[in-house]
Each structure stands twice: as C-alpha cells, then as structure tokens.
Amino acid sequence: xxxxxxxxxxxxVWVILxxxxxLISAPxxxxxxxxxxxxxxxxxxxxxxxxxxxxxxLTNYTAGRIWTDKATVGWAVGVDEPVLIWFDLGGMAxxxxxxxxxxxxxxxxxxxxxxxxxxxxxxxxxxxxGELPAPPVPAEEDYYTEGRQMEVPLxxxxxxxxxxxxxxxxxxxxxxxxxxxxxxxxxxxxxxxPPIGPSIVASGSAELGKLLKAQREVxxxxxxxxxxxxxxxxxxPAAERNAQLQDVTELRxxxxxxPSSYEEVRAQLIELHRQRARRVYGRNLLCWKVxxxxxIGFLSLPDQVNxxxxxxxxxxxxxNALEAAALGLANLTEQSxxxxxxxxxxxxxxxxxVTVRVARYFRTTNERYVADALLLxxxxxxxxxxxxxxxxxxxxxSQAQAGTYQYTVHLRVGTAIARCDAGSSHHRxxxxx
Numbered sequence: 339x340x341x342x343x344x345x346x347x348x349x350x351v352w353v354i355l356x357x358x359x360x361l362i363s364a365p366x367x368x369x370x371x372x373x374x375x376x377x378x379x380x381x382x383x384x385x386x387x388x389x390x391x392x393x394x395x396l397t398n399y400t401a402g403r404i405w406t407d408k409a410t411v412g413w414a415v416g417v418d419e420p421v422l423i424w425f426d427l428g429g430m431a432x433x434x435x436x437x438x439x440x441x442x443x444x445x446x447x448x449x450x451x452x453x454x455x456x457x458x459x460x461x462x463x464x465x466x467x468g469e470l471p472a473p474p475v476p477a478e479e480d481y482y483t484e485g486r487q488m489e490v491p492l493x494x495x496x497x498x499x500x501x502x503x504x505x506x507x508x509x510x511x512x513x514x515x516x517x518x519x520x521x522x523x524x525x526x527x528x529x530x531x532p533p534i535g536p537s538i539v540a541s542g543s544a545e546l547g548k549l550l551k552a553q554r555e556v557x558x559x560x561x562x563x564x565x566x567x568x569x570x571x572x573x574x575p576a577a578e579r580n581a582q583l584q585d586v587t588e589l590r591x592x593x594x595x596x597p598s599s600y601e602e603v604r605a606q607l608i609e610l611h612r613q614r615a616r617r618v619y620g621r622n623l624l625c626w627k628v629x630x631x632x633x634i635g636f637l638s639l640p641d642q643v644n645x646x647x648x649x650x651x652x653x654x655x656x657x658n659a660l661e662a663a664a665l666g667l668a669n670l671t672e673q674s675x676x677x678x679x680x681x682x683x684x685x686x687x688x689x690x691x692v693t694v695r696v697a698r699y700f701r702t703t704n705e706r707y708v709a710d711a712l713l714l715x716x717x718x719x720x721x722x723x724x725x726x727x728x729x730x731x732x733x734x735x736s737q738a739q740a741g742t743y744q745y746t747v748h749l750r751v752g753t754a755i756a757r758c759d760a761g762s763s764h765h766r767x768x769x770x771x
Contacts, residue, residue, distance in 0.1 A: 374434050378425050378500075378520045386422045386547030389413055420550045421504045423518060424543035426461075430498050432530040433457060433467065433522040438488040451504050455490050457497035457533050461541050464501060467533035468492045472505075492522070496530035501546055505554075538595070552597035558705035560590055563604060566638040573643050578614045585610050611637050612724030616670045618643060623751055624668040627651050630730065634709050636699070638666055638726045653733045655690075657740065664711075665729040667749055669721045675752035678718040679729060682746040688739025694747055697728035721751060 390413060413421050436455055452472035456464040468490040500520055538553075540546040564586055571579045585607065593603045616622070619639070626640040627649045655661035669675055679694040696719050697711035711730035721727050731747055 373523045374521045375523070376519045377427055377431055377433075377522050377524060378518060381425060381427070383518075384424045384543040386424065386543050387413065387419060420547070420554060422543060422547045422550065423502045424546065425500045425502075425520065427498050427500065427520075427524065429524055430459065430496060430526040430530075431522045431524040432494050432526045433492040433497055433500065433520065434494055435492050435521050436468065436490040436500075436502060437519040437521060438490070453488070453490050454503045454505070455492060456501040456503065456538075456546070457492070457495055458499040458501075459497050459532055461499050463537050463539055464499070464546060465533040465537040466535040467495045467497070492533075494522075494530055495533040496526045497532065501543070503550060549597065553594055555705050556593050556597045556600040557590075559600060559604075559701075559707070560593060562706045563607070563636060565633065566635050570639045570641050573641060574614075574618050578618055582611065582614055608636060608722075608724040612670055612672075615639055615668070615724075619670065621647070622669075622671045624666070624670065625649055625749065626666050628664045628666045628728070630662045630664040632664070634666055634697075634726065634728045635707050636725045639668055640666070651731060653692075653731070655733055655735055657738055658736050660732065660734050662730055662732040664731065665747070665749075666726055667721065667729055667751070668726040669723060669751060671752070672723055674720050674722045676718055676750075677721040677727065678750045680748045680750075681731075682748065684743045684745065686741070686743060688737075688741065689743045690733045690735035690738035692731065692733050692745050695730035695732065697730060 436453070438453070453468075453470040454466060455468040457467040458464045470488060470490045502518060502520075538546075538549055540549045567582070567586070571582060574582070589603045589607050593600050615624075624640060625647070626642075626645055628634060628638075649665065651663035651665070653661050653663050667677070677696065679696050681692050681694050683689060683692060695711040697709040698719070700708050700710050702708055709728040711728060719727070729747075729749060
C-alpha cells in the first residue's frame, strides 16, 4: 500500500511538471507572402543545451514529425536554463515568421511557453526580432488538450542566423520539441533591413546559449538582491526613493548586457543603498524586529524609518517546546565591522535556555540568496559595509518552569553594542514527561 501510494505521488508530480512544445509541420494554414517558404526544412541545426530526454538526430526537428514520434526529444531543463535551437540559413534571407504548432497533452499537464527569436547577419551580434510571451499558467483542470498554432512575427527582417529560445514558466521544467518552421524568402531583397531591438554580443550557438543562461542567472540574483526594496522604499522620501529605483533599473540593464559584471554591480548597488539609507535613517547601525521566517537579504532595512533604537521581542512557548524570535542588524558605516552576539540570562531558577544564532547567506542552486541560521551562536562574524544580517533568538524550554523571564541580547558591532530586550513567557503544556 505504501509503495503504491508513493508511486502515485511521483507519477502526479511528473504530470504536473510536464511542458510540451509540440511543433509540427503536418498540414495547417500558414499565412505568408506568395514567395515565402520554410527556410529550415531538412536543414541541420544546433541545440543548447543538448537534449537529455530521448534520442536525437541532426534534422529531427525539421523533418515533419510530431511529439508522439519517439524520434523527437526533450530537455529536463527550462526554468533554470533556456532551450535554444540555432540555425545557419547559409545566406541572407528575409524572415517573415516562426510558426509553431502544439499538440494537446490529454492529462499530461501541457502548457504553452514563451518564445524569443534572435536574428544575426554576422554571427557576432544577435538582436531580438520577435517575441511570444508565455500566457498565464492555467489551472490544472484547464491544461490544454487540443493542438494550437502559434506564430512569432518577424516583420520581414534581414538575417542569416536564427536562434529560437524557449523559456517555460515556473514550475514547468520539461520541454519537448517536435518541429520548427522559419518562413521567409532567400535571397533577401534589398528592401529587407536588420532587426531593431535589444542586442547581445555572441558568436555561435554555444556562446549564445551560455550568455542567455548567464543572463537568466544574474537576473534571478538581482531579483533576490533587490526583493526587500519594495516594502521599505515606500517609507523613504520621494527624492531618495526615486533615485534608488533609477539606480536599480540602470544596474539591471548593465548586468543583463554584461552578466560577468554581476559582482561589481552588486557591490555598487549595496554601496549606493548604504549611502541613501544612512541619510534616511540617520544612524550607523540599525537593529529591528523581524518575523523569524521572513525572507531577509543583504539590502533589508526596517520598514519604519523612525523605529526604536532598542527593539523588544517576546517569545511565548509551552514547556518542552522550541520557539524563536528574530532581529535584523544593518551596518551603514563605510567599513566592514566585526560582529559578535551574546545573551544575558536571568538568575531565576527554571529559566529556559536562550541562544543566539547569526545567519550566514547562501546562494542556492536556483540563484537565490537565503539567510540560514542553523549554527548555534555562530559568532564572531564580520558584517560588511552596507549589508544586513539576520539574528535568530531561540528559546528552548525542555527543563524550564512556567513563568515570565527577561533576557538581554548583546550584539557587538565594532566598538558599538546594539542591545535588544527579550522576554520569554512559558506556560505548562505539551509533553512534560
């Protein structure tokens, strides 16, 4: 019974995670100019990353097969890494559109994905020539069961190299591809002009795929880095808030164009944020109460500009239980400072054990920053200039007696001490064996 249930759960996850790109060239209506033809029919192509969900051949995706044919393949990637199919048309062409046909998925959980088409004349600079954003992910009962046709208009642009990029929306990780059609005319007439739009510098499918993957990664890192700004900037003076938002926009554009500059951009953003926060809050050190499981990051600051300098936290728990409170601690000085944490316990008998954990940031495999406070009293540490640390205050009451107890948490940052008054209230309950 347990094994069967486990298998059922695994199978259901498989169904929910499936994303289908059913692209076929079976008979369907394509509206192009009279001379327009499929420029990639039976033409070789390159794929980045290499498919890892079935067999592959050099021309399977341009030979007219559908997704039920085992000759078609797929990728067990998508959310974390774009899927790229790259063509060299062999000469300059006028490009009308990319045509994609999807089959239905029955109960397989099929959704449509987003597409971006890059075009280049010299295999040195690739420009976005067309996009088809992914529609909202439907509810599970509304997954697509019938085939539909999708088109990415290219507006007759001129180019030789075509890169078609798919990026499934979360949480769909699997991508299946059957058939691609690039409609246009060759040779390109004199009236055709290169695309105008966002461009990236790359040569060949491997380099282009690597750059697009890096853009995806640094984009997620920037999302994680700047996530705290949404709530706290609302309380800032308009001039400081608008300047900060403008800086974030410009730095995002810079790191998208040059993913390798991310660490430099990150340091620049933290310093700009520190300078403005110092003017807004008027203090070198900030200590404030946060929810223990609240996401906190390098740029986190109090939502209230004029909050108390000495925060108070309370922990309510039963005997034989483990509860916690948390603090944010920001260093707005111009230098990195040593950080240590300690707690003064009451002298009364039966008081619970209170410990302090100073979190460390970890970069996850899906490009997020997570503050992890797993290590008991993980201090001393260093708190870099402009950054915020999460401090976890934990009360463990296995040997405690019911009552109310007062503690003081000392956070020593450089030569300064940030103090927090912590109260712990315990009542009888739970397992008292």
